[in-house]
Amino acid sequence: MSLELLFLGTGTSAGVPMIGCDCDVCRSTDPRDQRTRPSVLIRYPDPSPAPRRYDGSPVPASPPRQFLIDAGPDMRVQLIRHRVHRLDGVLFTHTHADHVMGIDDLRRINAVMNGPVQIYAEPAALQTLRAMFFYIFESHRNVNSSFVATLIPQPIKPAQPLDLFGARWTPIRLLHGRLPILGFRVDYPADPADPDAATHSLAYCTDVSGIPPETYPLLRDLDVLVVDALRYHHHPTHMTVDQALGVIEQLGPRRAYLTHVAHDIQHADLEARLPDHVFLAFDGLTVDVPSIAPD
Ligand SMILES: [Zn+2]
Numbered sequence: 001m002s003l004e005l006l007f008l009g010t011g012t013s014a015g016v017p018m019i020g021c022d023c024d025v026c027r028s029t030d031p032r033d034q035r036t037r038p039s040v041l042i043r044y045p046d047p048s049p050a051p052r053r054y055d056g057s058p059v060p061a062s063p064p065r066q067f068l069i070d071a072g073p074d075m076r077v078q079l080i081r082h083r084v085h086r087l088d089g090v091l092f093t094h095t096h097a098d099h100v101m102g103i104d105d106l107r108r109i110n111a112v113m114n115g116p117v118q119i120y121a122e123p124a125a126l127q128t129l130r131a132m133f134f135y136i137f138e139s140h141r142n143v144n145s146s147f148v149a150t151l152i153p154q155p156i157k158p159a160q161p162l163d164l165f166g167a168r169w170t171p172i173r174l175l176h177g178r179l180p181i182l183g184f185r186v187d188y189p190a191d192p193a194d195p196d197a198a199t200h201s202l203a204y205c206t207d208v209s210g211i212p213p214e215t216y217p218l219l220r221d222l223d224v225l226v227v228d229a230l231r232y233h234h235h236p237t238h239m240t241v242d243q244a245l246g247v248i249e250q251l252g253p254r255r256a257y258l259t260h261v262a263h264d265i266q267h268a269d270l271e272a273r274l275p276d277h278v279f280l281a282f283d284g285l286t287v288d289v290p291s292i293a294p295d
């Protein structure tokens, strides 16, 4: 059993191509240069033992658990493109528009699953979401009764892990300029029958310009690290490619992927220059953790 990471979107807040830009990357015909707003889907089979009926026959296995990290303005297209019809939860890193503006479309998940969607975020982020989407969270005040999303807010805190269907999710503190936000580490049992066995692990660190000292221990021993690499030159709230490579070298994951990429970076050009274990993510890329993806 393994953990699967699907890059739904790998672009920066404006997406690539950008409205009104004629640069080489925005006009590129390489599909990897077409980047929707940043989001990933993390999918894994529920490792708990399959229940059995009275006659001993197994109950059909439930579909893999699926979690979204962030629900940006391209979420609808991303979920349709990858035929994602159900979600066991959405975890939010922070409340910038490129990470939350798909929330309205979660009502389709409500309709398909016939149930609410759990949303996980820090208390301050949940408060911001309530203000931005007041018609969802205070639907009794709407002039007309209409079908809005049903979301169940679940407050989370850095370094306080959650068990979500057998995987351990640890929210980790990151700095996005001066704004404290969250990244996520997921540890999944390599052998569900043996709770002491090793875990497969990944961490997703988007929109980060600084990693506070208390976070470093939470990013050790990773199979896969995903990290922000906006562009080549300095930005106050995102890492550059060189800064991201420095963090990767310091933390030593088995593999690393760069995301939240702006139009300054041409996929084929940068990919050819990266170290062997570092890759530039692109929309639609699926990574098995820990199997090494074929070239
Ligand atoms: Zn962003």
Ligand SMILES: [Zn+2]
Residues within 6 Å of the ligand: 017, 018, 021, 022, 023, 024, 025, 026, 027, 263
């Ligand atoms: Zn451009």
Ligand SMILES: [Zn+2]
Residues within 6 Å of the ligand: 094, 096, 176, 207
């Ligand atoms: Zn942001």
